[in-house]
Amino acid sequence: MTIASTETPKANWYAIVWVSMLHLIAILAFFPQFFSWSAVGVAIFLHWLTGGVGITLGWHRLVSHRSFKVPQWLEYFLVLCGTLSCQAGPVSWIGLHRQHHKYSDTHLDPHDSNKGFWWSHIGWFFEEVPADKDVPRLAKDIYDDAFYQFCEKYFIYMQVALGLLLYAIGGWSFVVWGIFMRIVAVFHCTWFVNSATHKFGYKTYESKDGSRNCWWVALITYGEGWHNNHHAFQYSARHGLRWWEIDATWMMIRTLEFFGLASKIKLPPENAKPITG
Numbered sequence: 001m002t003i004a005s006t007e008t009p010k011a012n013w014y015a016i017v018w019v020s021m022l023h024l025i026a027i028l029a030f031f032p033q034f035f036s037w038s039a040v041g042v043a044i045f046l047h048w049l050t051g052g053v054g055i056t057l058g059w060h061r062l063v064s065h066r067s068f069k070v071p072q073w074l075e076y077f078l079v080l081c082g083t084l085s086c087q088a089g090p091v092s093w094i095g096l097h098r099q100h101h102k103y104s105d106t107h108l109d110p111h112d113s114n115k116g117f118w119w120s121h122i123g124w125f126f127e128e129v130p131a132d133k134d135v136p137r138l139a140k141d142i143y144d145d146a147f148y149q150f151c152e153k154y155f156i157y158m159q160v161a162l163g164l165l166l167y168a169i170g171g172w173s174f175v176v177w178g179i180f181m182r183i184v185a186v187f188h189c190t191w192f193v194n195s196a197t198h199k200f201g202y203k204t205y206e207s208k209d210g211s212r213n214c215w216w217v218a219l220i221t222y223g224e225g226w227h228n229n230h231h232a233f234q235y236s237a238r239h240g241l242r243w244w245e246i247d248a249t250w251m252m253i254r255t256l257e258f259f260g261l262a263s264k265i266k267l268p269p270e271n272a273k274p275i276t277g
Contacts, residue, residue, distance in 0.1 A: 010127065010128045011126060011127055011128075012125070012126055012127050012128045015125055015126055016126050019122075019125065019126070019187070022180055022183055022184050022187075023184055025176070025180040026176070026180040026181045026183075026184045028176045028180070029176050029177050029180070029181040033173075034172060034173045034176045034177070035173065036170075036173045038170060038173075038174075039170060039173040039174050039176070039177035039178065040177060042166065042170065042174050042177060042178040042182075043177040043178050043181050043182040043185070046084075046178050046182045047182050047185055047186055047189075048222075049081055049084070050081055050082065050084045050085040050086075050182070050186055051085055051185075051186040051189055051190070051221070051222070052221075052222040052248065052249065052252075053078060053081045053252070054078060054079075054080075054081030054082030054083070054084060054085050055082045055085050055087070055186070055190060056221060056222045056223065056224055056249045057078060057222075057249050057252055057253070058075070058078025058079055058081055058082045059078075059079065059082040059090055059093055059094060059097075060097065060224070061237055061249060061253070062075060062078060063075070063078075063079065063090070063094055063142065064094045064097045064098060065234055065235055066235075066266075067235055067236055067237035067265070067266045068237045068253055068256075068257075068262050068263065068264060068265040068266065069262070069263050069264040070256065070261055070262055070263075071261065074256075074261055076147050079147070079148065079151060080151065083151040083155045083158060084155075084158060084159065084162060085183070085186050085190075086155060086156070086159045086183050087186070087187065087190065088155070089148075089151055089152030089153065089155050090142070090148055090151050090152060091135060091139050091142060091143055091148050091149070091152045092135055092139075092152065094138075094139050094142065095134065095135030095136075095138040095139035096110050096135065096138075098138040098139065099134055099135075099138055100194075101231070101234055102138075104207075104208075104209040104210075104211065104231060105198065105209040105210045105211075110124055111124040111125075111194040111195075112124075113194070113195065113198035113199065113210050114210070117195050117196075117199055118195075120194045120195040120198060121188075121191045121192070121194060121195035121196075122191055122195075124194075125191075159179065159183075162178075162179065163175050163178075163179045166178045166179065189217075189220045189221050190221070192217045192220070192221065192225075193217060193221055193224045193225065193227060196214055196216075196217050196225075197211060197212055197213070197214045197217050197224075197225055197227035197228075198210040198211055198212065198227070199212070200212060200214050201213045201214035201215070201217075201225075201227075201228070202228070203228045203275065204228055204229060204232075204241070204242075204274045204275065205228060205229065205232035205233070205272065205274055205275060206232065206275050207228055207231035207232045209231055211227045211228045211230070211231035211232075212227060212228050213225065213226045213227060213228045213229060213245065214227065215245075218239075218240065218245065218246065218247070219246075222247075222248040222249045222252075223239050223240055223246065223247030223248050223249040223250055224239065224249070226239040226240045226241070226245050226247060227239075229241045229245070229268075232268075232272075233267075233268040233272070235266045236266055236267055236268050237250065237253050237265045237266055237267065238250045238253075238267055238268075241268065253265065
């Protein structure tokens, strides 16, 4: 039985102030004194490392859905990369994501798309989420793991350490682009999976919710935009199931498999029948 309720949650002022501050500081990236192509390159690399390798490959496909298996040292590395996205601690993020799948597009879904685009994109993040109380139960397989708990408690401090490293390497331009601009970009890319892929695109399989396949979200999230495919086969390591549905994360998984680092890879059944031609 879920603890989450249908009561209107209170405003989460910590999240409001935190996200507002990140966006305001990120604006500095467009000032000439903070711009350099090397800083842009750092931001792009860290977007891939934290958003693609960390969130998409690690937190989502590996841990949230256990769609494949890797050695524990590699799992911890991927979890660390996801922690550097600064979206939350891994236990909270994974628990809430499992809540989303369990109750997709219902009132128990933390970012129910039926409440509108704004709510599912960012509005839910600005309010206290009742589903937070369910995290220990939904993430019980990782909840007592010491490394996961370390990342959960110290993800802000880890971001500060990364910022100091970037400042030592390239000064304030590396910090503005590599920390603030990159965090904001990864935030919105992740949130588009909650919002845009429940509003725009096409449905290939019956998923009993509003999930859709959206090509441009797939492009900026390393394959996560094939969201209807994912909701239809939540356990699948591959999200892009048609030849034109490019899935960069699936390519990373196949690369890991080639080097003997990924095994027990789960895929949809070969006889899965689409609802569209």
